Amino acid sequence: MLIVICDGHNYELCDSLIGHPYATKLKLDEHFMVIDITNSLVKSTNILLNMKEHDKDNVTTIRQIYSDRYACKRSIK
Secondary structure (H helix, E strand, O other), X not given: OXXXXXXXXXXXXXXXXXXOHHHHOOOHHHHHHHHHHHHOOOOHXXXXXXXXXXXXXXXXXXXXXXXXXXXXXXXXX
């Protein structure tokens, strides 16, 4: 059961999920792909292009690739 207290703060649905944290979160297989390709010394932009070729509905941003690479390198240290 849902009780609406104040309906004045409802917002319209977005047309695109680009930039939303949940949508840009990398899936487990994408995370491992980023790690494998990073170990091959491939640039971040090429990693993103490769991910978008495999999945046309992918809305991951370059910032997420940078963050994932940084976290991977930091865990190795």
